[in-house]
Amino acid sequence: MKLLIGNRNYSTWSLRPWLVLRQFEIPFEDEVLQLAGDGWREKIAARSPTGKVPVLIDGDLVVPETLAIIEYLADLYPDRDIWPRDRRDRALARAVASEMHAGFMALRNAAPMNLRASHPGRVDLDGVRKDLQRVETLWGDLLAKSGGPYLFGAFSAADAMFAPLATRLRTYELPISDVSQRYVEAIYALPAFQEWLGMALQEPWIVDDDEIDVIQGRVAPGTLA
Ligand SMILES: N[C@@H](CCC(=O)N[C@@H](CS)C(=O)NCC(=O)O)C(=O)O
Numbered sequence: 589m590k591l592l593i594g595n596r597n598y599s600t601w602s603l604r605p606w607l608v609l610r611q612f613e614i615p616f617e618d619e620v621l622q623l624a625g626d627g628w629r630e631k632i633a634a635r636s637p638t639g640k641v642p643v644l645i646d647g648d649l650v651v652p653e654t655l656a657i658i659e660y661l662a663d664l665y666p667d668r669d670i671w672p673r674d675r676r677d678r679a680l681a682r683a684v685a686s687e688m689h690a691g692f693m694a695l696r697n698a699a700p701m702n703l704r705a706s707h708p709g710r711v712d713l714d715g716v717r718k719d720l721q722r723v724e725t726l727w728g729d730l731l732a733k734s735g736g737p738y739l740f741g742a743f744s745a746a747d748a749m750f751a752p753l754a755t756r757l758r759t760y761e762l763p764i765s766d767v768s769q770r771y772v773e774a775i776y777a778l779p780a781f782q783e784w785l786g787m788a789l790q791e792p793w794i795v796d797d798d799e800i801d802v803i804q805g806r807v808a809p810g811t812l813a
Contacts, residue, residue: 589616591657592635592643594623596788598798600701600752602642603784605657607748610780612668614661624795655689658745672740681746684726684739688749695719699756700798703788707800708761720762723753728767737774751775760800 591609593602609616621641622628633639638652644660651657662670671678695716713720727739727750734741739750754775757764764772775781796802796809 589614590645591616591618592621592641592645593618594621594641595791595793595795596620596784597703597791597793598623598701598795599641600696601640601654603701603752604654604745604748605642605644605661606784607751607778607780608658608661608670608745610783611743611748611778612661612665612670614665614668622793624793624797654749655685658685658748662745669742670745672742672744672746674740677740680730681740681744684730685746685749687726688753692719692723692753695723695753695756699760699762700800700803701752701755702759702798702800703755703785704791705759705800706761707759710800710804711760711762713763716762720764723750724765724768727771728765731767731771736771737777739771743778747775747778751778751781 589609591602591606593599593606596602606618608614621632621635623632623641629639632641636643636652637650640652642652642654642657644651644657646660651660658670662668672681698711698716730739730746738744738747740746754772756762757768757772758776776785794812796812799807799812801807801812802809
């Protein structure tokens with residue numbers, strides 16, 4: 589089984605199924621397809637039916653779309669509890685995963701994932717306040733019910749879905765409660781996340797579209813080293 593992914597420093601959607609694969613000890617290999625550079629869109633389009641990453645390849649089966657990949661893995665490995673074992677928890681885990689997939693647009697646009705960076709104070713808080721409040725409520729309610737350290741107690745696909753958002757909170761030092769802070773720390777403490785982060789920090793590539801200095805017009809595209 590192979591997962592095609594984007595640059596580890598920036599690719600939020602790639603991180604999610606990769607974390608599931610690694611944290612649940614499913615054998616796989618990965619291959620990075622660049623999200624910038626000459627012909628990058630064409631190179632991805634040649635391998636991905638949607639022109640986007642991640643893509644899971646299992647024999648002659650090619651599965652795009654993060655949630656579909658995670659569901660396929662959960663089907664393949666029903667004993668690994670990729671989703672919580674309890675049916676009601678499973679329903680809620682899928683609900684919050686879907687909410688993450690379809691929502692939090694303000695936060696996603698204003699604070700792109702950039703694992704190597706530290707940009708405190710650079711996000712306009714008024715623009716992301718509603719998303720921050722929702723994430724506080726969502727995480728706070730689930731963590732209070734489960735007792736943590738992850739949303740449903742043990743790590744599940746729901747946590748993988750929120751991992752990139754956790755990194756944004758840290759990179760831009762967005763104001764969050766102690767409960768959310770502990771959850772962010774729990775994401776960073778995952779061995780699979782640490783492995784991804786270590787590789788992301790080794791990457792030399794810059795993707796201007798995900799760099800806040802370029803997005804906010806402080807530096808010209810192509811000038812970041
Ligand atoms: N709905 C897709 C979104 C995937 C996505 O947007 N991936 C980004 C990288 S993180 C991408 O491939 N962008 C290339 C493009 O939009 O052309 C999923 O859930 O996997």
